[in-house]
Amino acid sequence: MEEKKLDINSIIGFVLIFGILVYMMYTSQPTPEELEAQEKAKQEQVEAEAQTAAKQQDKVVSSEDFTAPSPTDSLKLEALKGKLGALAYSSTLPSAKDTHTVVENQVLALKFSNKGGYLSEIKLKEFVNFKAEPIYLVKDGNTDFNINFGTTDNRTLNTRDLFFEPTITKNGENTVVSMKLKAGPQQYLEYRYELKPDDYMIDFTIRSQGMGNVINGSQAIDLNWDLQTYRQAKSISYENRYTEMVYEYDGGKDSYLGQSELSDDTESSVTYVAYKQHFFSSVLLADEPFSTASLVSRNLVKDETIDTVYTKAFASKLPLELKGGELNKTMDWYFGPSDYEVLSSYNRNLDEIMPLGWGIFGWINRYVFIPMFSFLSGFLPYGIAIIVMTILVRLVMSPVTYKSYVSQAKMKILKPEITEINEKHKDNPMKKQQEIMALYSKAGASPMAGCLPALMQLPVFYALFMFFPSAFDLRQKPFLWAEDLASYDTIVNLPFNIPFYGDHVSLFPILASVAIFIYMKMTTGQQMASQPTQEGMPDMGKMMKYMIYISPLMMLFFFNNYASGLSLYYFISNLITIGIMLVIKNYIIDEDKIHAKIQQNKKKPKKQNRFQKKMQEMMEQAEEQKKAQQRKK
Structure with a gap:
């Protein structure tokens, strides 16, 4: 009886244990949402492995793949051959x-x-x-x-x-x-x-x-x-x-x-x-x-x-x-x-x-300025070499400066007579032009004579503008307060940046701007005094007056970041030109003598060249046509 009881109890115990296990298995199984997430994760893992394998198959071999394999690494060697072939x-x-x-x-x-x-x-x-x-x-x-x-x-x-x-x-x-x-x-x-x-x-x-x-x-x-x-x-x-x-x-x-x-x-x-x-x-x-x-x-x-x-x-x-x-x-x-x-x-x-510039500008640099500066810098400090070269250039160009100033002096002397002609023929522009041209011809003067010398200086001006920034010898060569003649000099560092000017103040551009202001004040003032105002034409005197101030200001801004050697050249060049012009004005040119010579020239019969004759004939024909049209009216 006890045995039977034990057996029944054992059976009941096993049933209970089995029931508990079934319950635990049932409660611990994933929900449908969890099953779906697990399946998705497995699928993503399979796809990632497939993509990695494809990349390994198709990619360009990286530098690590090119490193020498060990003798036992035959698989890597074969992989390299698959990528590089014979190489x-x-x-x-x-x-x-x-x-x-x-x-x-x-x-x-x-x-x-x-x-x-x-x-x-x-x-x-x-x-x-x-x-x-x-x-x-x-x-x-x-x-x-x-x-x-x-x-x-x-x-x-x-x-x-x-x-x-x-x-x-x-x-x-x-x-x-x-x-x-x-x-x-x-x-x-x-x-x-x-x-x-x-x-x-x-x-x-x-x-x-x-x-x-x-x-x-x-x-x-x-x-x-x-x-x-x-x-x-x-x-x-x-x-x-x-x-x-x-x-x-x-x-x-x-x-x-x-x-x-x-x-x-x-x-x-x-x-x-x-x-x-x-x-x-x-x-x-x-x-x-x-x-x-x-x-x-x-x-x-x-x-x-x-x-x-x-x-x-x-x-x-x-x-x-x-x-x-x-x-x-x-x-x-x-x-x-x-x-x-x-x-x-x-x-x-x-x-x-x-x-160095194209055409004549490059030619001047190659055959004049580069050999000259190379010679001077061979025995002079570079800053002194720039000054000496500037003096030589201005002395060579001084005859051009002289002719320009003489032409301006002649035009100044003739201005009263030109003003008189303008008043006399203000209603007849053609006749007025004929009279002015005749006056210029007799006096031996021309408004273009003052422009041509300036134009002759342009090739030299531009050639030097190209030369100094390209002069390797100026690199890191100091002079006075400038640490490097191939770069800008600095006397004050600004705590801010000024557009088109920079974050510093350079002294050489300031000196060059002051010198060019004085020079333009002298030359432009002379031109304004000598240039008659033409009816119907812009007031050149007013334009020149503005340029006296605009040009130095432009130089001040433009050259603040340029090579200090270039600014040094322009400063010395304008100083020398100012000196030459003062000498010409005070010791060489005598306006009274020029005036007397003009009066003598006006009395002499002036022989016209072919071009002047042709121009005279054309102007006379135009005048006759105008008179004929007026008679018809």
Whole structure:
């Protein structure tokens, strides 16, 4: 009986335990919403894994994938071959690391990157920037040098992503750096650099060996060279004004991209492309011209208070051609100062990079001012050399100043007679003009005689305006309070920025503005006194009066950010001109003698030349026609 009871109790216990388990399982099972969320999560995980696998299958191999696999990593090696084909060999070499090769000469310190085989750092050893820091044309990834090409197994590769094997050898005194992108022990694409002692020019060759079955000649092979130019000067806006892309094409012609926010051009038969900064240049030259070139310049300085690192971004796309299934392009690199004498010494037309002016202006700079300043600065301090050169220029131009002043004196003497003619023939403009012309002819005077000397001075004025900002020798040369004659001088730093003026006060532009005000007061006052007012014409006297004040003000604002050497020139030039004019007025020109001479000339019969006779006849015919029309009326 006890046994039966135990059995019944056991059965009841098992039933209760089973019931509890069933209840727990029932209460713990997910709701329909939870089941749906779990299913969705599983599906998303499956899709993510599928996408990752697809990306791994299709993506361009990253630099990490190109690193040399270990001998046991056969799967990675096979993956590299799947991505790079024959060029996977380059990633199996010990050089397949993101390391650098360093060489230098007396003027350049160069660093070559194994990844991409290009110049990843270029330092000019002899120069520093406005912060006294070394000049780097290339550093910290501001450049990109890449060849984009197709392969015979339908891949598109970029050399910037591939590893080159470096070797350094000697060729006499020259240092040769060879960077080889290898498809096998004797198959490679090579960048060959040859660095000469104490030279800014580097021989550069792109050639291939045994790559005819690797490089697809039916696809375009493009050499791309990009550079963001570093700021090197105190005023980034002033430096940026002289930073531009210059190129030579069509057998010696040269051109440049403008200063707009974005400029581009496509040219054929291009010999060199120069990324010119204000005082330094990076130039790629070809022995045989590139068939075409796509060139782009982009301005990076929109706000000089914010954009303080780079001035412009340049980009060139240059085609390379296979010959016999191989590449063989001989070129040169120039990395150095934008110095006329240094550039012209290479006899490669590189002096055209310098903005010396076109036509006669460039001729004056090349053959007059550059040799003169080079001679003077050879034994004089640079500021004194500018002053001496200014004195010489003004002395040479003093005969022109003299003729201009004599012409103004004659016109001043004739003004009463011209006023009388105007009154006498105020109702007959044609007759009035005839009388005035006859007076000028007899007196030997002309209103144009005062303008022509001024026009003759314009080429000299403009040539010097182009010369001083381009004079590399003035860079970082101090004079008086100016720390750098190639940049603006500062006597006061302002706590705010004045539009078109800047955040500082320069003294040389102030002195130049005062001098030009005095000069214009003297010359314009003389012209106003001598220039008769013509009926129906604008009041020139009033316009000249305004210009006396407007011109110095414009110079004050415009030159506040310009090179102090240029402002020094204009200050000294106007001072000397004022002195010359005072000497001419007080010691050379005698207005009474000029007046007596004019009266004598008026008594003499004046022989007219052919042009004067023709003009006289035309005016007489016009007068007769007018009278005939009046009679008909």
